[in-house]
Amino acid sequence: MKKYYIGLSVTYHDPGLAIVDDNGEVLFAEATERYLQSKRAINCEPDQLNWISDVLDSYCSFPCELVIATNWRKKRPHYERLISGLGLLTAKGLLKKDLKKLRSPLENYKLHHMIACQHSSYLKTGLNLVRRLKEFHPDCPVSFLDFDHHLTHAAMASYSSPFSNAACAVIDSYGENGSMAFYRYHHGKLDRIHETRGVGSLGFFYMKITELCGFDWLKGEEWKVMGLAAYGKLDQKLYDLLKDTLAVDGFDFAVQPQHFFDLLEALNAYQQKEKDALKKAADLAFTGQYFFAELMTQILNHLKAVTGEDNLVLAGGCALNSSYNGQITERTGFKQAHIPSAPADDGTALGAAWLAYHRKPIKSDKPPQLLTPYLGSRISNEAINRLIQYNRSLDIRHLPDSLCEETAQLLASGAIVGWVQDRAEFGPRSLGNRSILADPRGSGMKDTINQHIKFREYFRPFAPSVLHEYGPEYFENYQESPYMDKTLTIKPTMRERIAATAHVDGTGRLQTVKEHWNPRFYRLISHFHALTGVPVLLNTSFNVMGKPLIHSLEDAVSVFLTTGLDALVIDDYLITKPHDRIH
Incomplete structure (x- = not known):
């Protein structure tokens, strides 16, 4: 019988869900905020009741065996048990005064609120998932595992890396006992070196x-x-x-x-x-x-x-x-x-699933490789077909053979494009599958997007997505940044060429783009490069301020119609507003 490892991040903020098969392959990983369209999904379960059945049916073949793994230890820390017994993890408890102040930059009530939310979140672990299993797959064998929080962070980072050996640092706000933990990673094994204790963070x-x-x-x-x-x-x-x-x-x-x-x-x-x-x-x-x-x-x-x-x-x-x-x-x-694509708590869902998988003896000669971030949901064909059938206002063209060329021409002419392809990114950053894209050459583009698309502050920068082979030409001390995880200094001679992505201090949080990582996004930038001589696109997340990345077709169309976006690309379809056609 096939076995699947389902990882749940049950942290009160940034919950997430991941599925790993019995070969250790990641089948699915996504933050819950995407489905809910609620930023950070605070105090929400990762296994949303009306969502979890669809996820299971899409990525698990029944009959099968499931292992449910969580990112916090079942046995709670002494301090949490103590203040819970004193009634401090309640609404009334937060109002209590004259408590001994903790040596933390955050006030007691804020810390206790965090702990109370975490306490409540953990108690609901797997309830929705098991409820659906009992309903639709009552004979499915289920077992449960729980792991140290910082170890799940370490597993996510180490198992997703291209390294066989590495030092691992988990630097966080808090875990079971403290804010940091350190490990040696050696050929699939994680050995803890040190874990901090106390509120120093x-x-x-x-x-x-x-x-x-x-x-x-x-x-x-x-x-x-x-x-x-x-x-x-x-x-x-x-x-x-x-x-x-x-x-x-x-x-x-x-x-x-x-x-x-x-x-x-x-x-x-x-x-x-x-x-x-x-x-x-x-x-x-x-x-x-x-x-x-x-x-x-x-x-x-x-x-x-x-x-x-x-x-x-x-x-x-x-x-x-x-x-x-x-x-x-x-x-x-x-x-x-x-740095993994999801280094925060949503990523620990995958870390927990991987730890559960690695508990069994593993014989594999497969060399370590960088994990693809494209592990989330897809836009369904049914949703696209409904849009085509019932749309009465938008121009929709099916361009399977010329999509990248035509989109590149729009971008080169100054259009701002919502770009949605295949599976969503796992982690907080848009990496060419749930992106808003624009020409990086004019400095005014930054203000245009901040004011008319994102509706956010003037000082917020945008990322340059650069073809890898041109990275050293544009950035000092160039290093790969596959998940838009590093900010580097743009060479002074290149800052005017990509002015919309150059921050005021001359830096850019770049995304390295390679053809085998994301062929269609690479092709799009290559066509833009052929038209403009610039192998870079401005890339920002497909959302407005205060919202997570779009999840459904309806989310994408809503942002398209209520912002200054000029065009929307969904898989092979190019969608434009007829009253403002771009030629």
Whole structure:
């Protein structure tokens, strides 16, 4: 009987679901936010009741055996059990005063809310999945496994990498016992070197910086800090304050024990509330990012010294900091760095599934290879056929043989195109299958997309998707960035050529595009290159601010009709608005 390993990320934020078969192949992996169209899907189950049956029927062949694996240990940490017993993980509990303050940059009620949500989320693990199995496949054998949270991060990063050997760092906000864990990865085995304990957390401090800038980390707005930082400069007083508050000690964080709350009060004085907050927040963002990079460098250099490895795999929420990721090989002793397409908690669904699979003896001579990120849902043919049948307003052309050529011509003429192909990306970034694309040559394109497509702040940058063979021509110290995971410096001579993707500090969070990774996207950029001489397209996620990447055809058409997009491509179909035809 065939066996499938279903991984569930049951974290209260960024839940996800993954399916691995009994050969270790990834059949499906997707964040729940896509199906729900709710950013981060906070307090939502990964196995949505009205969705899970479709996923099972699409990727599992019944009769079969299922192993359900989760990304948190069933046995909860002592502190969580203690405060749960005291009633602090309830709405009334959050209102309690006169509690001993934790040495964390986040207030007690925020930490307890996170723990309460996580506690509740874990209790619902697999309920919807098993409910549907009992209904449709009552004889299906089911077993359950639970894994250490940071180990699932490490598995996602290591098993998705092209490395046989690597040092692994998980740098997060928190796990069962602390915020970080470190491993040696050797031919499919993960051996833990060290795990931190306590509330010292680089993730928490970045969340605090996000708050001080006037942004909301619950909405995932740490991205805004990275974008805004390029407009600021170092605030020496703030830097000294941060340095006094948190420091690295080997693999651990040293938190100032005696004057922590005085330092925290001084830090809170930087909170931005005025109308011109963004101007003042830029220095705060720059200083916070500068401090983050400094601590990350110290941690990773220590890991390098302990392991002696040349390869690094990095996971956890802090691995989403692409501004730093591009500096790793320059600032540390590591020669290569791999960050998975989904380094945050949605990715731990796949990590848990893989850990369950690797519990059995595995004999495989297959060399490690980079995992494709195109593991999510498809737009159904039925949905496309319905659009064709009932549409009365849009021009729809079927162009299976000339789609890339015609789309490239639209882009070269200044059109902004929604581009939807095959399976969705696993992870937060659009990589050429759920993308909004545009000509990168004119600097005004950045403002046009921010104002009329994304409806977001002026300081938010866009990514250059570059054909791999031209990467060294456009970027200093070029290194592959398959998942748009690294920010590199654009060569000064090239910044005007791709001005819409050059951030104010001359950098770009690039996506490396290779033909065997994504043939159609590669072909599209190649045709654009032939027309313009530029082997780069501006690429941003197919959504509007505050929403996740589009999931269904209806989502795509809704964004198309309610924004300034000029054209929409769905698989082989080119769709335009007839009142504003582009020739």
